[in-house]
Amino acid sequence: MIAWLRARLWPFAAGMLAAAALLAIGTGALWAGLALVLATAIITRFVVFQETMLPQTSMPPDDLSVILPLPVRLLLGEFPAPVMLLDARQRVLFVNDAMRAFTGPGSERKPVSAVLRNPELLDAIASAARGEAAAPVSFSQPVPMERHYQAYLARVNDAPPVLALLLHDLTAIRIGERMRADFVANASHELRTPLAAVTGFIDTLRGHARDDEKAREEFLEIMSVQVGRMRRLIDDLLSLSRIEQNEHVPPVDRLALADILKEAASGLMPLARSAAVAIVVEAAPDAGAIIGARDELIQLFQNLIQNAIKYGKEGGHVWVGLAEAPGGQWAASVRDDGEGIPADALARLTERFYRVDVKRSRERGGTGLGLAIVKHIVGRHRGKLRIESRLGEGSSFTVLFPPAENPAKEPESAAVTQVL
Numbered sequence: 001m002i003a004w005l006r007a008r009l010w011p012f013a014a015g016m017l018a019a020a021a022l023l024a025i026g027t028g029a030l031w032a033g034l035a036l037v038l039a040t041a042i043i044t045r046f047v048v049f050q051e052t053m054l055p056q057t058s059m060p061p062d063d064l065s066v067i068l069p070l071p072v073r074l075l076l077g078e079f080p081a082p083v084m085l086l087d088a089r090q091r092v093l094f095v096n097d098a099m100r101a102f103t104g105p106g107s108e109r110k111p112v113s114a115v116l117r118n119p120e121l122l123d124a125i126a127s128a129a130r131g132e133a134a135a136p137v138s139f140s141q142p143v144p145m146e147r148h149y150q151a152y153l154a155r156v157n158d159a160p161p162v163l164a165l166l167l168h169d170l171t172a173i174r175i176g177e178r179m180r181a182d183f184v185a186n187a188s189h190e191l192r193t194p195l196a197a198v199t200g201f202i203d204t205l206r207g208h209a210r211d212d213e214k215a216r217e218e219f220l221e222i223m224s225v226q227v228g229r230m231r232r233l234i235d236d237l238l239s240l241s242r243i244e245q246n247e248h249v250p251p252v253d254r255l256a257l258a259d260i261l262k263e264a265a266s267g268l269m270p271l272a273r274s275a276a277v278a279i280v281v282e283a284a285p286d287a288g289a290i291i292g293a294r295d296e297l298i299q300l301f302q303n304l305i306q307n308a309i310k311y312g313k314e315g316g317h318v319w320v321g322l323a324e325a326p327g328g329q330w331a332a333s334v335r336d337d338g339e340g341i342p343a344d345a346l347a348r349l350t351e352r353f354y355r356v357d358v359k360r361s362r363e364r365g366g367t368g369l370g371l372a373i374v375k376h377i378v379g380r381h382r383g384k385l386r387i388e389s390r391l392g393e394g395s396s397f398t399v400l401f402p403p404a405e406n407p408a409k410e411p412e413s414a415a416v417t418q419v420l
């Protein structure tokens with residue numbers, strides 16, 4: 001704006017000066033004065049002309065419509081990947097919404113070095129601005145949350161020069177790679193421990209315990225427990241991978257959640273009895289019409305009820321409930337009156353091999369995969385898992401299921417309490 005005024009007001013100012021000089025000198029110098037005005041006008045015109053001829057090195061964002069027609073600007077604005085346009089002086093001309101979420105607000109017109117902090121990225125921008133071909137740059141941002149990006153740079157306009165920066169978010173891929181590596185490391189570690197125990201006992205039985213019948217019986221018993229642990233781990237790993245493979249295929253069977261809950265609870269009666277736990281199922285017959293996969297749902301609720309028995313109060317209760325939730329959803333819950341789960345552990349419970357108390361879980365034959373399996377089954381059913389817990393009071397795991405469009409049978413209104 002200031003440059004525009006300077007360019008346009010300069011001739012007037014020069015003309016006024018010339019006129020003033022003319023008046024001061026008197027009418028005798030009329031021709032000289034006219035020549036002065038003419039010269040001023042010519043010089044001014046030349047300067048203005050020069051300015052329009054010179055390549056513009058920066059373009060105020062107001063003039064962005066010249067290089068970025070409205071439809072393109074709208075498209076880039078909604079584009080899910082972060083995009084930034086820079087002028088030849090590496091000042092920000094344009095950022096889309098995704099880039100604004102990355103840089104924070106108010107980055108337009110600022111030098112890019114005040115907006116982006118990563119040195120490798122800034123070096124790449126500088127070389128691209130010099131016209132050098134730029135290879136994609138990988139960089140990470142540690143705060144506020146660790147994120148990984150690949151940056152692509154390209155000159156998209158020559159006069160005026162405009163540089164485009166596009167970021168590709170690699171965070172999910174990097175986290176996936178790390179999780180896969182951790183998973184293999186964890187799975188082999190979990191298998192190595194019982195395997196080492198079994199190998200050790202085989203050596204002992206071959207050696208000094210060869211003729212000790214009492215020791216042999218004792219060792220064989222421990223070996224059988226360890227082998228059972230390995231078998232459970234392999235079964236859980238296989239079932240996790242099967243569920244993961246099917247996760248994108250929606251289930252098709254029309255089921256009543258009430259039947260599933262009762263069947264899951266009945267299967268765990270022997271375990272509940274040995275821990276002196278009473279399982280209370282509160283679900284009206286045939287209630288909870290959903291579309292689901294029967295075996296997976298039984299596994300889901302067995303994992304939850306088994307946890308409630310294992311980590312609940314000895315001699316306590318496990319409540320299994322079913323209720324209607326807003327929007328025709330069904331909420332199936334498993335609640336215990338055990339010692340509860342610390343708040344900082346809640347978010348990690350569904351991670352593979354995560355256990356609040358590793359020793360206690362192992363003692364109870366746990367592999368640390370139960371809730372990871374639950375999460376994937378819930379995912380396949382397009383449901384939601386809600387975990388609530390208070391230390392010293394107990395924990396509650398609720399699964400919200402979307403309604404089946406046309407429930408085969410309307411649920412009965414009164415809930416029926418059944419103590420198994």
Ligand SMILES: Nc1ncnc2c1ncn2[C@@H]1O[C@H](COP(=O)(O)OP(=O)(O)OP(=O)(O)O)[C@@H](O)[C@H]1O
Binds near residue numbers: 336339341350370372
């Ligand atoms: N109802 C609960 N009360 C208290 N802690 C729980 C409860 N349910 C789960 N946990 C904690 O969450 C951890 C993870 O549970 P998860 O079911 O995934 O594994 P696990 O029970 O140890 O082994 P698995 O289920 O594979 O036999 C458990 O080790 C336990 O520490």
Ligand SMILES: [Mg+2]
Binds near residue numbers: 303306307369370371
């Ligand atoms: Mg479990």
